Amino acid sequence: MNPATLAMPSKGRLRDDALALLAGIGITVIPPADSRSYRARVEGRDDLEIAFLSASEIARELGAGRIDAGITGEDLVREGFADSETRLDLAARLGFGQADVVVAVPEAWFDVETMADLGEVAAGFRARHGRRFRIATKYWRLTQRHFSQEHGIQLYRIIESLGATEGAPAAGQADAIVDITSTGSTLRANQLKVLTDGVILRSEACLFTAPENVPPQIADIAGRLRAAQKKAAPPS
Ligand SMILES: Nc1ncnc2c1ncn2[C@@H]1O[C@H](COP(=O)(O)OP(=O)(O)OP(=O)(O)O)[C@@H](O)[C@H]1O
Numbered sequence: 156m157n158p159a160t161l162a163m164p165s166k167g168r169l170r171d172d173a174l175a176l177l178a179g180i181g182i183t184v185i186p187p188a189d190s191r192s193y194r195a196r197v198e199g200r201d202d203l204e205i206a207f208l209s210a211s212e213i214a215r216e217l218g219a220g221r222i223d224a225g226i227t228g229e230d231l232v233r234e235g236f237a238d239s240e241t242r243l244d245l246a247a248r249l250g251f252g253q254a255d256v257v258v259a260v261p262e263a264w265f266d267v268e269t270m271a272d273l274g275e276v277a278a279g280f281r282a283r284h285g286r287r288f289r290i291a292t293k294y295w296r297l298t299q300r301h302f303s304q305e306h307g308i309q310l311y312r313i314i315e316s317l318g319a320t321e322g323a324p325a326a327g328q329a330d331a332i333v334d335i336t337s338t339g340s341t342l343r344a345n346q347l348k349v350l351t352d353g354v355i356l357r358s359e360a361c362l363f364t365a366p367e368n369v370p371p372q373i374a375d376i377a378g379r380l381r382a383a384q385k386k387a388a389p390p391s
């Protein structure tokens with residue numbers, strides 16, 4: 156049997172939880188002899204190969220169909236390509252890496268609590284300030300979908316942000332932001348608040364596979380991960 160490839164985060168906040176979760180269902184990843192190697196084996200298995208990639212690379216490789224399965228954040232997959240809902244199967248939610256992709260504005264905007272309020276601000280922005288309303292984000296696809304398709308807000312400009320997004324309003328680079336938050340402390344430290352209907356996506360780490368022709372060893376792992384999650388959090 157050809158080995159199936161399962162991609163896992165090679166670094167960052169998702170790596171250790173992903174390794175621990177797999178160990179818990181009997182998939183023990185053998186660290187590569189050379190720590191710079193991006194391939195690893197699984198104890199006692201020659202039908203499975205581990206590819207260590209960064210969380211965002213995993214989303215890209217899944218989209219390109221170059222790996223059989225991958226563990227990464229749902230936010231990265233939804234942002235990574237437009238038709239991820241049909242092109243990939245969310246085979247298991249994994250119960251770690253929880254974070255929300257949210258719309259946030261300065262706390263000082265007392266009259267702005269909802270997306271509808273923000274739509275009004277954006278509509279009158281050019282007349283008042285001589286330029287379009289600006290949103291700093293690295294999630295331009297999720298932002299466009301939320302603003303344009305779901306809330307009918309068209310008058311805005313996305314400012315590509317590659318880091319320190321929460322600092323953009325105070326730095327005068329943007330008026331609002333779309334970013335990921337878990338504890339909320341970065342938003343608070345930058346005097347930003349989340350709109351009441353501003354949660355675009357509740358993300359967590361997930362196992363994604365292709366929707367069809369899933370190798371049996373991957374289908375087995377997905378089943379065991381789902382069962383482990385059910386046991387960890389039984390339905391109330
Ligand atoms: N507080 C948080 N902030 C950011 N991401 C979080 C947080 N909590 C969970 N995540 C999840 O972790 C993912 C980022 O993972 P990680 O830290 O490994 O990325 P990274 O090292 O920046 O990866 P890459 O180099 O691929 O961008 C997010 O996309 C999200 O799914």
Ligand SMILES: O=P(O)(O)OC[C@H]1O[C@H](OP(=O)(O)OP(=O)(O)O)[C@H](O)[C@@H]1O
Nearest residue numbers: 318319321335336337338339340341342
């Ligand atoms: O709600 P909180 O718990 O404050 O977490 C949110 C922050 O964490 C992440 O940044 P991080 O500092 O990890 O840097 P990164 O963007 O390089 O991952 C993310 O981009 C937010 O800025």
